[in-house]
Amino acid sequence: MDLKEILERKWPEVKRKHLFPQLPVPQLVEGEGDVALEIKSKQISISVSFLEQFEGRMAEEEVIEALLDHGITHYMYCPWDFHTHLLLYNEAKKVVKDKEMAQRATEYFIDVVANTYCVKERETKIPELYRHLPKGGVQEVIASLYQEIWGVDLGISGHEDRVRRLVRIPYLEKRRWRESIKKFTKAIEDILEKEIEQERTSEKRAQNPLGDHSFSNYSLEEIDKGLREFASTVEDIQEFKEAVEDLKDELAEKGYASGGMGRGAGNPIDADLLFYMKLAENYTLPIRKLPMERSGDLHPHSHAPWEIGKPFADIDVWTSFGKIMPGVTQTWVRREGEIYGELESTPDCLIIIDSSGSMTNPRERLSYAVLGAACACNAYLKNDARVAVYNFSDAFRGNKLLLDYCTEKERIYRAICRYFGGGTALDLDDILFLLSQAERSDIFIITDMQITNLEKLIELFNRIDNRVTAVHLGHNVHTARFMEGTKKRKNISLYSVKNKEDIPKIVLGKIREYWASSF
Amino acid sequence: MKNPFEEFHGAARQSREIPLDKILQSKEETLSRILRGYEDLLKNEAKDLVWLMQYSTVIKAYTIAEKGIEGIEYTAEDIEEFCYALDRTDQIPYLITGPAGVYISALCNHAKEDEIVLRLQDLNVKINLLGYRLPPGKRVVVEGNVGDFTGIGLDGGELVIEGSTKNYTGAGMKRGKIVVRHNVGFNTGHGMTGGEIIVGGRIKGLGKIVGGKVYERDHLVFPSEGIKPFYF
Numbered sequence: 001m002d003l004k005e006i007l008e009r010k011w012p013e014v015k016r017k018h019l020f021p022q023l024p025v026p027q028l029v030e031g032e033g034d035v036a037l038e039i040k041s042k043q044i045s046i047s048v049s050f051l052e053q054f055e056g057r058m059a060e061e062e063v064i065e066a067l068l069d070h071g072i073t074h075y076m077y078c079p080w081d082f083h084t085h086l087l088l089y090n091e092a093k094k095v096v097k098d099k100e101m102a103q104r105a106t107e108y109f110i111d112v113v114a115n116t117y118c119v120k121e122r123e124t125k126i127p128e129l130y131r132h133l134p135k136g137g138v139q140e141v142i143a144s145l146y147q148e149i150w151g152v153d154l155g156i157s158g159h160e161d162r163v164r165r166l167v168r169i170p171y172l173e174k175r176r177w178r179e180s181i182k183k184f185t186k187a188i189e190d191i192l193e194k195e196i197e198q199e200r201t202s203e204k205r206a207q208n209p210l211g212d213h214s215f216s217n218y219s220l221e222e223i224d225k226g227l228r229e230f231a232s233t234v235e236d237i238q239e240f241k242e243a244v245e246d247l248k249d250e251l252a253e254k255g256y257a258s259g260g261m262g263r264g265a266g267n268p269i270d271a272d273l274l275f276y277m278k279l280a281e282n283y284t285l286p287i288r289k290l291p292m293e294r295s296g297d298l299h300p301h302s303h304a305p306w307e308i309g310k311p312f313a314d315i316d317v318w319t320s321f322g323k324i325m326p327g328v329t330q331t332w333v334r335r336e337g338e339i340y341g342e343l344e345s346t347p348d349c350l351i352i353i354d355s356s357g358s359m360t361n362p363r364e365r366l367s368y369a370v371l372g373a374a375c376a377c378n379a380y381l382k383n384d385a386r387v388a389v390y391n392f393s394d395a396f397r398g399n400k401l402l403l404d405y406c407t408e409k410e411r412i413y414r415a416i417c418r419y420f421g422g423g424t425a426l427d428l429d430d431i432l433f434l435l436s437q438a439e440r441s442d443i444f445i446i447t448d449m450q451i452t453n454l455e456k457l458i459e460l461f462n463r464i465d466n467r468v469t470a471v472h473l474g475h476n477v478h479t480a481r482f483m484e485g486t487k488k489r490k491n492i493s494l495y496s497v498k499n500k501e502d503i504p505k506i507v508l509g510k511i512r513e514y515w516a517s518s519f
Numbered sequence: 520m521k522n523p524f525e526e527f528h529g530a531a532r533q534s535r536e537i538p539l540d541k542i543l544q545s546k547e548e549t550l551s552r553i554l555r556g557y558e559d560l561l562k563n564e565a566k567d568l569v570w571l572m573q574y575s576t577v578i579k580a581y582t583i584a585e586k587g588i589e590g591i592e593y594t595a596e597d598i599e600e601f602c603y604a605l606d607r608t609d610q611i612p613y614l615i616t617g618p619a620g621v622y623i624s625a626l627c628n629h630a631k632e633d634e635i636v637l638r639l640q641d642l643n644v645k646i647n648l649l650g651y652r653l654p655p656g657k658r659v660v661v662e663g664n665v666g667d668f669t670g671i672g673l674d675g676g677e678l679v680i681e682g683s684t685k686n687y688t689g690a691g692m693k694r695g696k697i698v699v700r701h702n703v704g705f706n707t708g709h710g711m712t713g714g715e716i717i718v719g720g721r722i723k724g725l726g727k728i729v730g731g732k733v734y735e736r737d738h739l740v741f742p743s744e745g746i747k748p749f750y751f
Contacts, residue, residue: 016526019527020526020527116537116539119537120534120535120537120539120540121534148538148542149537149538149542150537150539151537151538164594164596165596167539167542168542168543168546168596168600171539172539186638
C-alpha cells in the first residue's frame with residue numbers, strides 16, 4: 001500500500017488513541033534515512049527513506065503508528081511546551097555545565113519520559129520500533145533501561161551498574177522532573193561526554209533516530225510564552241541570563257531578539273532586559289474599562305461586497321473604483337457608535353528610578369525596584385501613553401540618564417536597567433525639564449529615599465499638581481521625613497515596602513486605583 | 520442532540536502496569552523503612568534535639584542504628600537516596616548530622632555490596648561521622664564533601680572521599696585506608712593506632728597520633744622527624 005494512504009488511514013486512529021490532540025495532519029518528506037521524525041511548530045514530518053529502511057523488518061503501518069505515538073506524546077506529555085523544555089535543559093546544565101551535553105541529556109530524558117508514558121498509557125508499537133532501531137553509545141544504555149522499566153526484550157545486555165541508577169528515576173512524575181533530569185544526567189554524564197568527544201574527532205554527529213528536539217522547533221509565540229514563565233521560575237537573573245545566552249543562536253534563528261515587544265530581527269539579545277520584560281509581563285495590569293455610552297448614531301464601520309438588490313446609498317465609491325458591479329463594488333456596513341461619557345485618557349508617565357549604591361544592581365541580582373518600574377512602564381504603554389525615564393545616582397557628577405517620552409519598550413527598559421552605584425542626589429532641573437515635555441505627566445518614583453537633596457524634592461512635589469506614586473524600600477528617617485513633608489498633598493501617594501517582593505503588587509494596586517478613580 | 524464528547528468514549532485506555540511501577544514502589548517502601556529506622560534512632564538518642572558527640576554516645580547510637588536497619592533489603596542507591604532525603608524537610612522532621620552519619624555508616628557497613636558509591640555533590644548538609652567502623656573488604660566512595668569525624672574508628676575498610684573533609688578525619692582508626700582527594704581539617708588522625716590517611720590536598724593540622732601513616736600530597740607527614748607518635 002502507498003505510504004501516504006497508510007498515513008491517512010492511521011492518523012485518525014492514532015489521534016483518537018491520544019484523545020484528539022490539536023495537531024495538523026502529519027506529512028511524509030523525503031530526506032536522510034537516519035532520522036525518522038521532525039516536529040516543527042507542531043507539524044510532524046515523517047521521513048520516507050527512514051520508513052524504507054524498515055522494509056522487511058517491521059510492517060510500515062506499525063512503524064508509522066509508533067512514530068506518530070512518539071511524536072504526539074512529545075506534544076501531549078513531555079516536554080509539552082517550550083518552558084518545560086527550557087526548565088529541563090536548565091537543570092541538566094547545572095550538572096554537566098556544558099551546553100552541548102545539557103542539550104543532549106535533555107533530549108534523551110524527554111524521549112525516555114515520552115516513550116515510557118506512551119508504553120504505559122497507550123497501546124503502542126514503540127517497543128517493537130526500538131527493537132529494530134540502531135543502538136550505540138547512550139542509545140544502547142537507554143535501550144537497556146527500556147528493557148528494565150518496560151519489561152521487554154530489546155536484545156541488549158550489559159550496562160547493569162548504570163541502569164541500576166537509571167531505573168530508580170520516577171520518569172512519569174511531572175512534579176519531580178527537575179530533580180529526575182539531574183539524576184538522569186549524572187548517571188549518563190561520562191558516556192555522554194565520550195559520545196560528544198567521539199563526534200568532535202570524527203566530525204559525525206550521532207543522530208537521534210527519532211529526531212532531535214531543538215529549541216528552534218518551537219514557534220515564536222511558544223518561545224515568548226515559555227520565556228515569560230521561565231523568568232518567573234528561575235531563582236535569580238544569572239540563571240535566566242545563562243540559559244538565554246546558551247540559546248541565543250537558536251533564538252536568533254527564529255528571529256527572536258529584544259526589540260519592541262521582545263521580538264524582532266536585527267538586535268542582539270540582551271538577556272537582562274529580556275528577563276525584566278518577561279518577568280514584568282507576568283504582572284499584567286487589568287485596566288478597568290472607562291464608562292461608555294451608545295450614541296444612537298450609525299457610522300460607517302467596515303466594508304462588505306455589494307450585491308444586486310442592495311441599496312446604492314451605502315456604496316463606497318472610493319473602494320469600488322467608481323464601478324457598480326457585483327464582486328467589485330463595496331458597501332459600508334454601519335454600526336451604532338460608542339462615545340466616551342467624559343473625555344478621559346491615560347497621561348504619560350515619568351519614571352524616576354534610584355540606581356545608587358544602596359540599590360540592587362539589576363544585572364547581577366533580581367532588582368525589585370527595576371521590576372516595579374517595569375510593571376509601571378508596561379501598564380502605561382499598554383494604555384497608549386508614553387513613558388520617560390530619569391535614572392540617577394549622584395546626578396551632579398553626571399551619574400544620571402534621561403530618556404525623553406517615548407513608546408519604545410526596549411529603550412525604556414534599557415534606561416530603567418542602567419545601574420550607576422555611588423551616591424544619591426537628584427537634579428531637579430532635569431525632572432522639571434522632563435515634566436515640561438508632556439502634559440500633566442504622572443510621576444512614578446522608586447527609591448530607598450536616602451537622597452541627599454530630599455528636601456528639595458519634597459518642595460518640588462509640593463509645588464506641582466501631577467499625580468505622584470512614590471515607592472520606597474525599607475523604613476528610615478528619610479522616608480519618615482518624606483511622609484511628613486508630603487502628607488498634605490492628595491496627589492502624592494507613598495508606599496512603604498518591607499519586603500521587596502511586594503513592590504509589583506503595590507505598584508499595580510496603586511495604578512489600578514488611578515484608573516478606577518476619576519481624574 | 521449528539522453528545523459532542525461521544526468520540527472520547529472508549530478512546531481512553533486503562534494504563535497498564537509496567538516494571539517501572541514496581542521498581543519505584545519497592546524503592547519508596549525501602550526508603551520509608553530506612554527513614555523509620557532513623558527516626559527511631561533520633562527518638563532514642565536525640566530526644567531533646569541535642570546529641571553530644573562522645574565516645575559512648577557514638578557506640579550506643581551505632582548499636583541502635585544496627586538494630587534499626589535489621590531486616591531491610593537495601594542497595595547502595597537506597598543509601599544515597601536516604602542521604603538526599605536528609606536534605607528535604609518533607610521527609611525528615613529534623614536533621615542532626617551526628618546520628619545521621621552513624622546511621623549511614625551502619626547502612627554502608629551492612630550493605631550487600633562490597634563497594635558503595637555515594638554521589639553526594641548536590642547535598643547541602645555536610646554529614647559527620649561517615650565511614651565509622653568501616654570493616655575490612657568494604658570500600659565506600661563519596662563524591663562530594665563531608666563533615667567532621669569522617670572515618671573515625673575505621674576498621675579495615677577503604678574510604679575514598681572525592682572532595683574535602685573537616686576536622687578529626689580518621690580519629691581513632693585502627694586499620695584500613697582513608698583517601699581524601701582535596702583538603703582535611705584540624706586534628707587529622709587524632710588517636711589513630713594504625714592504617715593510612717592519604718590526603719591529596721592540604722592538612723590543616725594533625726592530632727595526637729599513636730600509630731599508622733599520614734600522607735599529604737605524596738609526602739609522609741606522620742611518622743616523620745618532627746612528629747613522633749603520641750602515647751596516651
